[in-house]
Amino acid sequence: MKRVYLDYTATTPLDPEVFEAMKPYFLEKFGNPSSIHQFGQEVKVALEESRLSVASIINAVPGEITFTASGTESNNFALKGSAERLRKKGKTHIVTSPIEHHAVLEPCEYLRNHGFSVSYCEVDEWGKVSVDEVQRHLRDDTGLISVMHANNEVGTINSIAEIGLLAHERGILFHTDAVQTFGKLSIDTQTMNIDLLSISSHKIYGPKGIGALYIRRGTDVESLLHGGGQERGRRAGTEAVPLIIGFGKAAEIMKKRFEKDALHLTTIKQYLLSQLEELTAGSDFLLINGHPTESLPNIVNVSLNSKKIQIDSDALLLNMDLGGVAVTSGSACTSGSMEPSHVLLAMKRDEQTAKATLRFSFGRSTSHEDIDFAVSIFRSVIKRIGKMV
Incomplete structure (x- = not known):
């Protein structure tokens, strides 16, 4: 697999x-x-x-x-x-x-x-x-x-x-x-x-x-x-x-690779964002969290908008893992928690939206093919367990 x-x-x-x-x-x-x-x-x-x-x-x-x-x-x-x-x-x-x-x-x-x-x-x-x-x-x-x-x-x-x-x-x-x-x-x-x-x-x-x-x-x-x-x-x-x-x-x-890694991460991030935009097809059921320009090159955090789609937040993460994609809902130190992200709540996301969140983060070996695979699994999981409002 x-x-x-x-x-x-x-x-x-x-x-x-x-x-x-x-x-x-x-x-x-x-x-x-x-x-x-x-x-x-x-x-x-x-x-x-x-x-x-x-x-x-x-x-x-x-x-x-x-x-x-x-x-x-x-x-x-x-x-x-x-x-x-x-x-x-x-x-x-x-x-x-x-x-x-x-x-x-x-x-x-x-x-x-x-x-x-x-x-x-x-x-x-x-x-x-x-x-x-x-x-x-x-x-x-x-x-x-x-x-x-x-x-x-x-x-x-x-x-x-x-x-x-x-x-x-x-x-x-x-x-x-x-x-x-x-x-x-x-x-x-x-x-x-x-x-x-x-x-x-x-x-x-x-x-x-x-x-x-x-x-x-x-x-x-x-x-x-x-x-x-x-x-x-x-x-x-x-x-x-x-x-x-x-x-x-x-x-x-890291010092020797700094510029090379920065370019790679930025390229992968932009590719993932473009794939997610294509996934939503003009709908706003998917929310991108974080500043659009002043942000790290290796993180894309997305929430499923509770006003547009109903989804079991626990099943979301579990099904991504069963599909072969290792992502998390937030900090690794609190990923076992059933509580919504304190970060997203501070950003005024509602509790259900904050719970239905995935953090994609990538590194030196992440490829465009990896992103294609992850987005395809994400799409299938949403289709299978999500219900549009």
Whole structure:
């Protein structure tokens, strides 16, 4: 049976070159990088080379990169770590948005239950956070703004540089979750006025279980883990060397392929949109979610308009999978949930429409033939289980 993978925002396959780069560090190069002998020091050198590879992508210096276990940990580290220092300064107000990944929303809720207040900016119909909306929520005690670079469900890109500038003009820390944009959009931490930035390896054809947090020099962040001096004292615990090597190699490959990949993804996205337009044949039973131009090149998020078509939202995803197409209804971290997407609800989609949603996301190996197959399955599923109103 033919199967097509269109869930690259959830994770990407490991690049074979990355796997080959990692292998020696599982076997003969097994030293602890904290050890002063040769076994440890040769590993330490390789680890720092990987740190440099990651830093170079975002115009940072290696010392500003702290390796973590995931993008989720990076977000928690950024929010909770900075919050503890901000509390001492009386800056106990956080500004964020309702469309953030749960790895930002839940730490914010945790902090709200521990003495902080949190304001949520409204988003427009495309899921975009405006600079004016952020400014509207600022207070004298605002210590942190956290707005994602681009949304992981609908792909809408936010005006990060402008929000960062606003934050810096007010002496406020600025964090952005760039897990989905790392490798797909150009990121410059200096010109974009970013203090804290979260990224992850497995979104760029690297291994799972390794992420990083960029911490601008001079930014005061308290460690969440104690018991060792690793990662310049920011994150205790022996480093996951093979994973870090893999992350570094994936970043190196991504840097070389950046323009090629961007062109390919954009071409595939435009082709999918044209096929979906043909599928609807002038009807508006299908809604495209996200900004029409300011969006990631690898995501197309579509909803079946509940005012035009009735469909069992659970059966929609199941039948796509049974037909051989791997897609999801939203974030991989919440795809098992029966609840409608919090992102789409924030964009004012009604609950039933928000539930009847598919996120197509593609990668380096996605072909026009893959899109043709996916759209044909989508068409047959709609015809079989959908009922026009």
